[in-house]
Amino acid sequence: MVARLTAISLAFGLLSACAGQDVVEGPVALGNFKLGHNIVVADNPQKVPISRNADPQDWDDSLTAALDERLGRYDGDKFYNLGVSVDAYALAPPGIPLVLSPKSALVVTATLWDDALGKKINEGEQFTVFEGIDGDTMIGSGLTRTAEEQMEKLSFNAAKRIERWLSENPEWFGLPPKPKNTAVSSK
Template sequence: MLAACAQQGVLEEPVPLGDFALGLNIVVADNVQKVPISREATVEEWETAMKAAVAARFGRYEGTKLYNIGISVDGYALAPPGIPVVAAPKSVLVITANIWDDAAQKKLNAEGKQFTVFESLSGETIVGSGLTRTKQQQMDALTFNAAKKVEDWLLENPSWFGLTAEEVAAAMKARREAAKQAKSDVPAEEPAPSAVPKPK
């Protein structure tokens, strides 16, 4: 049996995002559509989970201007338990994001940016996370990945936040190198003691 516990993703070090600071964190799920084979999640549950993911990721930035993020939860499928492994569906979340300059009361993107995200692949999700994760764990994983997609999108538009593409590229490179260094600094596990008889 695979372990039933699941972990939400770990936040990477934030990449400098110019003058960005999170203003309003708006999430609406009034018109969310559910795929037929799915666990049930309420509008309130989706709004709460998505707001928490946005706050966790973007609340770390301490710029000098406020930017409002608005997200619509458009559709979802939460893999249910009890489905045979060969037909185990994957959990998925579809959102549309928009961003505003708060002081200028101006929307920065011409059209909403839609993202489709899945749960991160692991030994638990490869057979269908409905067998190994609770509904809340699935929602936490999906909204975590959705917030990361929104962050990546903002980094693709550095001029919104007073940055150049070169500055963002340098920051991304530094983050990748820091992540590699962190992995290499993790001590290796000590080998289990061998069954060698103690000297008499």
């Protein structure tokens, strides 16, 4: 029994040690991208029934700050405007550790605009992001984080996911398109 508890404690400790804070990696290749307007709309997001409550303005503030921090570091020579709507969310309430430990999630839709041309580049791309698992969320983030801390982590992950989406479309920013995966069949 002692060996089992020790092994479990070590496993949780290792997971906690491996799970870093919100690490912001270096910028990715985004060609001529420079963030112009960063507009977040959180007028009427759907709340999952078991979720904690969140004020739409708090979502707006949290996600706007995360996008500014993540995408405002690019210094290309062409402005692109980003519109993001908060579609739905779940902020984990306190649960019963290891039995019922809900996780937080956020659903957003992003639209990119060419500022100079005043036109949409895409029709909207929807993303679902989660808090992720670290030492604080193994037993449920509702027990270890406030609603504001959960919103901050979800906003950070949404901004990171949107940055990755932009990097998956280099042709929008004056770069050559990524090569298409072509399966080679062997007979």
